[in-house]
Amino acid sequence: MNMALLRRSATYVLLSLAAFISVFPFIWMALGATNKSNDIVTGRLSLGSNLLVNFQNLLAQVDLVRVFGNSFLIAIISTLLTLAVSSLAGYGFEIFRSRVRERVFQLLLLFLSIPFAALMVPLFVLISRAQLNNTFIAVILPTIASIFIIFYFRQATKAFPGDLRDAARVDGLKEWQIFLFVYLPTMRSTYAAATIIVFMGAWNNYLWPLIVLQTPENKTITLVISALTAAYTPDYGVILLATVLATLPTLIIFFVLQRQFVQGMLGAVK
């Protein structure tokens, strides 16, 4: 009895410690956003009174509405298109049999291991030839067919009962109707989890937007934060405030979809 209690409390202490370690950077970031740059540098860890000043300084340097608008536009369109294309592909890979199916899929998985930096120059040439330089389409297009999300949907589809599909067929549904009216609602939690993953990826994307977006009015929030840190004497209060603001959307989306996310990770169909 005592032993069990001891073990239990040890578990809690350990978990609390782990939780503290993962949450601390966020607390530090939030507190930092309210402090002066000099206070942050000297390690002040309490709530400061500089939040409004930091906000004014940030507004003076950055057109927040425009920058967030750009980021949202890119992230939302990117998420919708990626989910549409990649879930369809994942579904197709699992449901429809073909002799070359596994080969093609293995090839895709192989492509996953190619670092983006290696693809960047040819991709840039491609985008420029298509006259898409400095457009949001150039940022969105290469992300739509996401191999990871295709893989993720294929794995999740393995749990999608064949009986359900057969029943739908007997009822006279066409293939696209089965996908839209049977598969899609059943896999809601998988979609929720994928939404978080894709949105976060699109929202935080840095290297590729950096290369293709050239004028200041097209910049996304990640590029702007990076520019803030480049000053010889950076204003850490302003940088941390911008980082807090940039973290909020993904945080909100995560909390809204939290339950589905956890379910999606466990598998959509029980």
Place this chain on the structure above:
Amino acid sequence: MNRIASRRSLMLGVALASVSFLSVAAASAGELTVWCWDPNFNIAAMTDATARYTASHPDTTFAVNNVTQDEINQKLQTQLLAGVSDGLPDIVLIQDDNIQRFLQSFPGAFVPLSDSVDMTKFAAYKVAAATYEGKSYSLPFDSGVTGLFYRSDYLEAAGYKPADVQDITWDRLIEIGKDVLAKTGHQLIDMDYNDDGQIIMMMQSTGQWYLKPGNEPNIIDNAALKESLEVFQKMAQGGLIKPVSDWTGYTGGFTSGEVAMVPQGVWITGTIKSATDQSGKWRVAPLPKLNDVEGATHYSNNGGSSWYVLSSSKNQEEAVDFLKTIWAEDVDFYQGILVNQGAVGSLLAAREGAAYKASDPFFNDEPVWQNFSDWLAQVPAVDYGTFTPEARLAVRAQLPNIANGGSIDDALKAIDAQLRQQMQ
């Protein structure tokens, strides 16, 4: 069939419409685009320069964009490699120790400014950094000319006068540092062992570099490097260095009043002066010099960058004329950026202006800018070559070991080996 065709053209239309909706019109003709970083420094200075130019050339407009150093390197590299000049700026700022890589990898990508600008007007070492095959490509901008910033109150408390740190050697500075530490409890300097800035300042003061001209490593037989590392080791072993882990910690070490001295490039002045409560307590001496190395001087450099005109620019002549008119001739302009941004340019004539002649109450009313300007003209030139970043990484990897008392000869061998491996 017809229906499918019309549906296709509809889709194409939608796609095209969204392309034009999402794209933003390219810069209008006659507008010069500039890429540089730091709104309080480079961008502010450049904006000031553009305002001066448009006053006499109302047809020329400018867009000064905030693009970080890393971003500039990344974007230039990608675009020059891809051969796509779309969206590249007319004028770009590049760090001095990085420019040879671009000049040598992409011949013809930059406009040789020495064809139209008299380069003898600028500090020779700045011009040398951007010279390749007999032509100079840069309009030299901010200098990293070094000085020894020190807290005169701490020195005084230990019984030293300003004259005692004037024109001394590093060994003498170590003696003073030990004394100051014993009497006041303040360590001599702070340093991030992941940054070799202190080492390169000592080394360049003798005209030596990590590489010889022609991109040959200059490590094992580099007497200046060896003595620099020895000085560093003596300081670390004597407890004179407060180790810090990053730039924030580094600047915090002296703005908080902890350490007594800052041997650094002149651009650190703004950060030092940001601690307004320490006004009048600081002074600046020339950098100490190395003992046993031939050609040792009190003058060196750390960091600094320069302006370049890209050959792909459609407004090349305007861009060159702008740099020539303002950056190579306008002495008044240099007074403004000195006062407002603390930017010390490389134009030697700038010292004739009023701001350069003024003394600074923060530094005990010393004529610091005249001093820096004197030193600027005497900094030994070095050839940064194309492998400076690799060399610096190899040196940094050995610094913690050296600080802990490790053998310097072994460290030099390890640096040489790592650098040669990287250069293959």
